[in-house]
Amino acid sequence: TKIFVVHGEEQSAEHFARHLIKEFGYSAYAPHWGEIIDLDTMHSEYASYGQAVEDRFVPVDKQIESLTSTINILMEKYSKAKKENRLSSIKRLQDDINDAKEMLSMIIDEL
Incomplete structure (x- = not known):
């Protein structure tokens, strides 16, 4: 059984889908605007009026780059704090x- 969250803004729907997964263990998914899912095969495609595929990934690419940068900063700060023996908690x-x-x-599981 898979739950499709299709109400509200895209970000809210995605947040609610994650909540259903985490809190209740349901298999939940918030389709993107213009996404068409074949319920028999679970194959996904985008309607011609939907956003271009290349354009859809630009925000995610930027967020992943930012996340990678944040992890690198965390590693640097952790190493410095460890070396200076100032990790209080x-x-x-x-x-x-x-x-x-x-x-x-x-x-990752949603991908």
Whole structure:
């Protein structure tokens, strides 16, 4: 069973779909505007009036570049703090990193 979240703004629908996955274990998906999904095959394509494929990926490409940059900054700051022995809350840092990894795993599973 798969739940399609099709109400509201795209970002809200995606957030709600992630909530359904995380909180209830449902298989949920928020289709993009103009996306057509064949329910028999689950194959997805975009209507001709939808956004061009190349244009759709530009924001995601930029977000992934930004995320990569943020991870590099985190690694640099962590190395510096570790070297200076000024990590006051290792447990909190571990919890925050595990939360981020869990969110990224959910995103990866959706791909």
